[in-house]
Amino acid sequence: MSTIFSKIVSGEIPSYRVAESDRYYAFLDINPIAKGHTLVIPKKEVDYLFDLDEEALSGLWIFAQKTAKALQAAVPCKRIGVAVLGLEVPHAHIHLIPLNREADVDFKKPKLKLTKEEFENIAKAIAAKWEGEAN
Numbered sequence: 001m002s003t004i005f006s007k008i009v010s011g012e013i014p015s016y017r018v019a020e021s022d023r024y025y026a027f028l029d030i031n032p033i034a035k036g037h038t039l040v041i042p043k044k045e046v047d048y049l050f051d052l053d054e055e056a057l058s059g060l061w062i063f064a065q066k067t068a069k070a071l072q073a074a075v076p077c078k079r080i081g082v083a084v085l086g087l088e089v090p091h092a093h094i095h096l097i098p099l100n101r102e103a104d105v106d107f108k109k110p111k112l113k114l115t116k117e118e119f120e121n122i123a124k125a126i127a128a129k130w131e132g133e134a135n
């Protein structure tokens with residue numbers, strides 16, 4: 001059975017794409033806790049992040065690093081925070097969250113409501129800052 005994130009990778013379900021390589025995909029979280037909240041995933045369907053083989057896991061973190069740099073350039077903030085939950089979607093993913101204060105990484109607070117146009121503009125701004133080879 002394919003996960004909702006595999007359907008996003010295949011294009012069956014739409015997403016606000018930020019970056020893509022042969023093996024990885026980055027897109028905006030649809031229920032963001034901060035403006036620019038991004039998810040990075042392996043295209044390969046593996047439930048638990050720490051079950052990825054070493055090569056796939058290290059590649060995902062390098063892809064996340066490039067995405068975090070682009071995100072910080074597009075959405076100025078003190079740091080890009082990182083979270084791994086995976087309680088909702090059984091497809092490994094890393095949350096990248098622009099942070100200015102500790103409270104910015106609270107998953108229990110009400111989610112931001114953004115328009116389609118706002119999502120598109122944020123995704124485009126991050127994509128424009130993405131540098132280097134995606135592999």
Ligand code: AMP
Pocket residue numbers: 004013015028029030031032084085086087088089090
């Ligand atoms: P978790 O598995 O607990 O890390 O949470 C899954 C995350 O995926 C949540 O932050 C959701 O808002 C996000 N999410 C679920 N479905 C979609 C989707 N179709 N597009 C973008 N983000 C999603």
